[in-house]
Amino acid sequence: MLSVKNLSIEFSRYGSARRRTIIHPVRDLSLDIGDGEIVAVVGSSGSGKSLLAHAVLGLLPGNARTSGEILFKGTPLTSASMAALRGRAIALIPQSVAYLNPLSRVGRQVYRASRLSGKCRATAARSTDRAFARYRLDESVKSLFPFQVSGGMARRVLTATATAGDADLLIADEPTTGLDPVVARQSLSHLRELADLGKAVMLITHDIDAAVTVADRVAVIYAGTTVELTPARNFADGALRHPYSRALWNALPQQGFGFVPGNQPMEDDAVNGCIYLDRCPDRTGECRCAQPLRPVGKGHVRCCHAQG
Amino acid sequence: MHAISASFCMAKIGRLVLILSLVSTLAFTLVSLSPVDPVSAYIGIDRMQISTEQEQRIIERWGLDRPAPERFLIWAGNVLRGDLGQSMIFNEPVTTVIGKRFVTSLWLMASAWLLSGVLGFVLGVVAGTNRGSPADRVIRLYSYTLASTPSFWMGLVLLAVFSVSLGLTPICCATPPGVSPDDATLWQRLHHLILPAATLSLIGVAQIALHTREKTIDAMNSEYALFAFAQGESRAGVAWRHAVRNVALPAVTLQFASLGELFGGSVLAEQVFSYPGLGKATVEAGIRGDVPLLLGITLFSALFVFTGNLVADILYGVLDPRIRIGTEEAK
Structure with a gap:
């Protein structure tokens, strides 16, 4: 369904002394999502997860320069085709109700999303009703304003808005942040249902627990680079191959808050060789060479020491 | 309510x-x-x-x-x-003078207020939606220039061009010479209103346009705009369906709250055009030492500005569902 190959995103920015600096929030991102599959994109804040979503939707700011390839159903996405696919074939499930117009009623906004996906008035009204019914939202919720819905209901409203247009690829941006465990689980189970209906789901999150329980595969992102693409169960099975993936997993509370000193490279640092070089406990001389993402076992890893 | x-x-x-x-x-x-x-x-x-x-x-x-x-x-x-x-100086009760003069001024202030509000809002939304475009540059240049123009100077320039050189508009007053306000036709009154109202609104436009532009840029970069774009909404669609509504709210209240500035501006404009409104009466009362009238007008203008702010406060509560429903639910 979606295949991202060696995506990089650069911004040019004017610094203090009127010097133009180039920052690379996304350096080398690759991943693919098949039909009926949930691929979780995990990584710390500032690793470029949200920019990936914006790049796929064609919503990067004007001063962004991208290279690499994004294929949707086998055809490369251009800015024109992205504009045509937004809302119709590719939909965003945003993070919170802040993404809804605060002065417009919820029902209108779901209906509008459905209209924008190319439906006529009557069909759009029907699919709005269906979306409300699917997520057990009462008819009365339609006349509420975004600030009146809370917690779990907000999640369902946002999912309803994104699915009112029958898109094939859904991008869920942090769907569990700030929710209590019960509501978070419910939100994830909605994504699972959508995947089981044959849709492709990109689950952007830093909740690794959530990613591991609901996703089929996980892409681990570090400083705008895919370091590992692996089946989700490899996390619990201890079969992770990249040292950063292991560090991420070991940092969870139930694994004892394992800690690796250092920070991910800044967006304006130039990096040659392994992106994780200066923090990696297993580094050797070989790590100074460029590291391609290569297939190892059932996944892909960007580490020269990884073995199948 | x-x-x-x-x-x-x-x-x-x-x-x-x-x-x-x-x-x-x-x-x-x-x-x-x-x-x-x-x-x-x-x-x-x-x-x-x-x-x-x-x-x-x-x-x-x-x-x-x-x-x-x-x-x-x-x-x-x-x-x-x-x-x-x-x-x-008028040999009439102060309340009568204020009443009569205010009605004359009201025409001027209301037309300037409406014109500057509507025009400023539209220009601001256009500029904010198309940030950095030629339209935005022109509107910004216009606004910055006009925002720093004194209204009496603007009035003099308009008088020189339209009344003196082109002879299109009358040079002074609210009615033709020798015609009392009660006998003047609607067209005569409007004809005399054009220049003073234009002076006041041309300058008022600048502020409301700049304010609206800023708010529109915020709205176009907001999270709800991003989500609308992600749903396939066009730039114009986001501006019309999402930004305008969110920007109109502060703009309407700002416009009501700016009645004080409008009042101050009308004093100068009326003086330039010898328009017999409340502003001109204020200047005359001051110069000729008409203490009762001066005090009366002072009280009246305080009341006027207070009313503007009050309307702004009430409108906010009525128009913004977050406040309207929020206060209902709080009960």
Whole structure:
């Protein structure tokens, strides 16, 4: 369904002394999502997860320069085709109700999303009703304003808005942040249902627990680079191959808050060789060479020491 | 309307009383300390022909020999009974003068207010939606230039161009010479209104356009705009369906809250165009030492500005569902 190959995103920015600096929030991102599959994109804040979503939707700011390839159903996405696919074939499930117009009623906004996906008035009204019914939202919720819905209901409203247009690829941006465990689980189970209906789901999150329980595969992102693409169960099975993936997993509370000193490279640092070089406990001389993402076992890893 | 609760009314009335008493005290103090002498203002150039004895009788009759606090209390007592006194230069009760003049000014202020509000809002939304485009540059240049233009100078330029050179518009007043306001036709009145209203609104446009532009840029970069774009909404669609509504709210309230500036602007514009409104009456009352009229107008303008702010407050509560429903649910 979606295949991202060696995506990089650069911004040019004017610094203090009127010097133009180039920052690379996304350096080398690759991943693919098949039909009926949930691929979780995990990584710390500032690793470029949200920019990936914006790049796929064609919503990067004007001063962004991208290279690499994004294929949707086998055809490369251009800015024109992205504009045509937004809302119709590719939909965003945003993070919170802040993404809804605060002065417009919820029902209108779901209906509008459905209209924008190319439906006529009557069909759009029907699919709005269906979306409300699917997520057990009462008819009365339609006349509420975004600030009146809370917690779990907000999640369902946002999912309803994104699915009112029958898109094939859904991008869920942090769907569990700030929710209590019960509501978070419910939100994830909605994504699972959508995947089981044959849709492709990109689950952007830093909740690794959530990613591991609901996703089929996980892409681990570090400083705008895919370091590992692996089946989700490899996390619990201890079969992770990249040292950063292991560090991420070991940092969870139930694994004892394992800690690796250092920070991910800044967006304006130039990096040659392994992106994780200066923090990696297993580094050797070989790590100074460029590291391609290569297939190892059932996944892909960007580490020269990884073995199948 | 649920937004207007009893406590809201009480608070507003309390504030109004406080403002009016402070304004009247301050105005009365300033007038008492000023070199304005009501007697010579009243007598004018006949001053030389009046004996000291006669002058003394006028002073006693008006109570000018009594101390200022006492005079203030007498005046304030009369004001409370609705009697603002007699205007010396118009020879009519102050309330009548203010009433008549305000109606004339109202035409001017209302048209300038509407024109600047609508035009400024539209320009601001266009500029903010197409940030960095040629349209935005032109609108910004216009706004910055006009925002730093004094309104009386603008009025003079317009007069020079449209009335003197082109002869399209009348050079002064609210009606043709010799025609009383009651006999003037609607067209005559509008014809005389064009230039002063244009002066006031051209300058008012700048502020509201810049404010709206800023708010529109915020709205177009907001999270809800991003989600709308992600749903396939076009730039114009996001502007129309999402930004405009969110920007209109602060713009409407700002426009009501700016009634004070409008009032100040009309004083200058009316002076330039000899437009016989409240602003011109203010200047005349000041120059010719008409103390009762001056105090009356001061009180009236305080009331006027207060009303504008009050309407802005109420509108916010009525128009914004977050406040309207929020207060309902809080009960």
